[in-house]
Every structure is written in C-alpha cells, then in structure tokens.
Amino acid sequence: MSELLKTPLNAAHRALGARMVDFGGWDMPVQYTGIIDEHTAVRTAAGLFDVSHMGEIEVRGPQALELVNYVTTNDASKLAVGQVHYSGLMYETGCFVDDILVHKVSDAEYFLCVNASNQDKDFAHIEQWRREKGFDCEVVNRGPELAQIAVQGPKAIQILQKLTKTDLAAIKYYWFADGEVSRERARIARTGYTGEDGFEIYVAPEQAEARWRELLAAGEEFGLKPCGLGARNTLRLEAGMALYGHEIDASITPYEAGLGWIVKPAKGEFLGSDVLARQKAEGVKRKLIGFEMRGRGIGRDGYEIRVDGVAAGWVTSGGPSPTLGKNIGFGYLPVDKAVAGTAIEVVVRSQAVEAVAIPTPFYKRAK
C-alpha cells in the first residue's frame, strides 16, 4: 500500500483527537467530537473544515475562456470577474469527468476547484483538449501549492470577518475576492458544500495551520467546531448536492443527475454537446431521485431500489438526516418511476423497506 497523502493540517487534526480515515488516498479526519454534533454546529452556528485535499487548476492565457467553455457544460462567458459557478467537466460522451467550481479571476484567467481524487485526471483531461484544439492558453495544476479551509454556517461571516479587512458582506453568494486573512494572502470565496452560508479560503500550505488555529480561536465565542468528512457528507446530502463517484460519474449525464441547469447549449459546441442535445430532445431514460425511508432502515450506496416489488434502480448515497430526523438518500430510477410521491422499497440487508420518492433539496436554509 502506498503512503497516504497528507494535508498541511494533518498534525493539527491529530492534536485535536480527530479520527482519521483513508479518503481516496488522503489521510483525512472523518470526525472530531461526532458527526451529528458537528453537523448540528454547522446548521446552527459554524463549522471549520480542512478541504486542502481538493484540487485547484488554473487556466491562463488569451483563449482561457474558450478552453474552459469547451471542456465544461456551463457558460463561463457569462461570469463576471470575481464570480463563481458550478459546472460539469465533460467527456465526449456527455458524462462527467468531474463536477467543479469555476472562478473567473480575469478575462484571461480561470481558477477551477476540483475533487481531490479527480485532480490528476481532470488536469490531464483539460491539458489534452488544450493541445488537441490548439487553444492559446496554459493549464496549471495548483493543487499542491494551495491549502483550502472552509468555514460554514450562519456564524461563518462574523467569525471570518474578525480576521480580514475584506468586507465579507460585500461578497455575494458564489462570488469571491482576493484579499488577506490575518495579513496573509488569501482567496476568499463565498461558496460551500453544506447548504449553509459560508466561505472557502485558499491559502499557501505553510500558512494553513496558523489560519486554522486563528479561525478556531475566533469562532470559539460563536460555537464554531472543527468538522470532519462525516459531517461534510451528511450536510451535502441534506442540501441535495451531488458527490462524484455516487450521484455522478463517467457513466452519468447532467440531465440524468437533475443538473440540466448547468448545461448551456446556447454557448456553442463543447465536449459532449451533441450527445446532450440528443438526450435533451429525446428525454432521459433514468433520473436521480431523492427518497425518504418510511420503514426502519437506511438505504445506502449500492442498495437495490424496487418499485412494485421489482428491481428498478439503485441507491447512490444515503444516511440519517440529523436536521430532519429522517433517513434520506439519492438513487436512480427509470424516468417514468422517478416522480416525487412514488412508493418505492429499498433493499436493506435482504429486507425490502418502504420508502417514498421526495423532492430535493431535503433541507433548505431560511434566507
């Protein structure tokens, strides 16, 4: 077995008594005090996450926009400088290489935040299409040069504001600013993966531990808690957000995953655009649904879904929702069955347990 990768905060997690797990080759904290406790902190106060394992890729040069728009589904030409959007990195098949955040730094520079375990694949893919199409720009893998810390929850803005002169209230949701945190350079994005307000901060790796400790201290009066990947997963699930390798992967299209809103055919040709146009015209055959367990049990990744007693689909993610006090999940069903209100069964350890398809997100924060 190869050595696990470590973020610059590895020692800090261990010092806090975190339980560490192998997450896609990274030695990451799954929890500190407990998943439910951490989850609740984010919904009611704030949580601090080390997401330094995430990858960052820069696309720079005169044709940076052309390349970004060619390999992704969303229309980056609509972004203003300082704006962020969610997008799909595509294969020619119209399926996902990854799901990513695209930040427009300038007309000639785009900053992509990508999934940890996909970063090398994503970089190679984007670079391959740059060469193939001869776009005049460069693709730079910045993952190893950046740490990322997320502070999420209703109190996130007050906590982070203690450490920065950047007016955080002026950064709208899905916008970012380049500024300073504790007088050190930081890219501050009002983005997240929890369904709460909050910020994701990109800093130099050698600065990460100091920022982590300062944020923990600044957040103490607000009830900020360090949070692991366990809570990150239950939070994103409640918020109805997809996780690569579960709801989306190299065999799933954005339309199937209910992500048609990130596909912008009007921008012109892009990888998979012909496949996606056909699928949109003909309609999808299967679709992602949210479900809620009615019987006792939790539908987990890979479990069979039955409709009228017959195998019809599979669960992609599932677990307890600490906020709602129910067991929820996502799964794929044939499109005629993928309708909210449909009675389904999830096979939990050879027992068919009643459930019902329901609309997502399961949880939406009050504005």
Add this chain to the structure above:
Amino acid sequence: MSDYPETYRYTKEHEWVAVDGDTGTVGITFHAQKELGDIVYVDLPRAGTKVEAGKSFGSVESVKAVSDIYSPVTGEVVDINADLADGPEKLNEDPHGAAWLVKIRLADMGEVETLLSLEDYLAYIEA
C-alpha cells in the same frame, strides 16, 4: 464511561460477554462504539434464535456505516435489550452496562475460556 470490566471476556471483533450461571450477556466494547461513531440503529435477533460463535447475529449502524455483530459464544438467545430500538445512542453512552445487546444461554461453558481476557483485549486494541 470507558472502564473495561475485568470479569468480562472479549473478542477480536470487539464484542464482550459476561457470564452469570449458564447465561452470557453480550455487548460491544467501548472501543467498538468509538470506532463506529454516532449509532443510529441496532438490529438484534429474536429471542429463541440459535447463534453460533464467530457468526453474525445482528448489526449496528452508525451515521457512516453498518457493521455486523458477531456472537462470541454458541447458544440460544433468551433475551434482547428492547431499549436499544428507541435509544440506539445508549450504545455510545454505556456499551459495557445498560446498553448490553442480548443474553444467550450457553451451549458450551468451555467456549468462554477461549475468549480474550481483559489484558489480552487491551493489548490487542492498543497494538
């Protein structure tokens, strides 16, 4: 509470058994609940079920995952802890006491002697 009773016997699958007469009370260890995290479901066999040492008789489900529970001993389930159905979190709070899982009438009293002593178990989990 993380006190591991001296009189219990333990398994490498992190169950314990406490013998009283011909009956063994079975639970999971403090270490097991800590590894699992927040426990949300406990599936137990019905009274009357025959169980076999080393075979799964139920499962414990945490927020993150499901884990089998293996019987430390062979015998027949004579009682189950009904409180756990509505209060699975008790397993996180008192795994060596109030949150016992099942009582088993032992088929072979000698079997218990083959299980780990407290000292051996602690050495095992600290290794």
